[in-house]
Amino acid sequence: MSNLSETDLYAPVKTWLVAQGFEVKAEVAGADIVALKDGAPPVIVELKLGFSPTLLQQAVARQRVSDLVYVAVPRWKGKAGWRSFKGNVGLCKRLALGVISVRVEDGFVQVHADPKPFQPRKSKRKQAQLLSEFQRRTGDPNTGGTRGRIVTAYLQDAQRCAAYLAEHGPTKGAVVKEATGVQQATTMMRNNHYGWFTPLGKGVYALTLDGKAAVKAVKG
16 A cells, blocks of 8 residues: 555545536545535545544544535455454544545445434443443552553452452352352352462362462552
8 A cells, every 4th residue: 555645546436426426526625525416515525545633633624514524545454454444434433424445456435434423322231341340349449541450340359259268268169258248259269260269179169379379469
């Protein structure tokens, strides 16, 4: 794509618009492409070699002229390119912008979103996960913007189980649950996500060396 220029996108997009009955002109009052048909509001298309804040700012500025604003970029390459492209389509939808991709090799044009008001659908499942994590987490052990390991409610529960075993020795999961208030204590120790627990008979768990080290680290 190093030899590609924005002008390479113009002919395919113009051809696509003309095929739909539009009269098309380039570089009109600062807009890359303006298309008119039958007295309808103008269709405006901004051309760029990739998504960027500049592209989105230009496109949003064009919404002062028309509600029918599209951004057009070269078609993605590979799975990583598709994931990035898909994410940017979602962003454009939130901005009520249309999205067009152009396969420059053969001039294929595809519309991925039309410009229209966006009504995000809320995920009750994800909201429930967020609220559960918030309510289960003790205190505020993290700093916003943290890079690296995050202290989650799951980690805090595991630490409670490990601390109890460190103090009382091998114990049945049901007893750990009752003593610590960790409702999933037995399952957590059985799954052993952090490598802290080891089974010692039916339903009985003890700490591994890593578990003992983890408890010591928490105590400081």
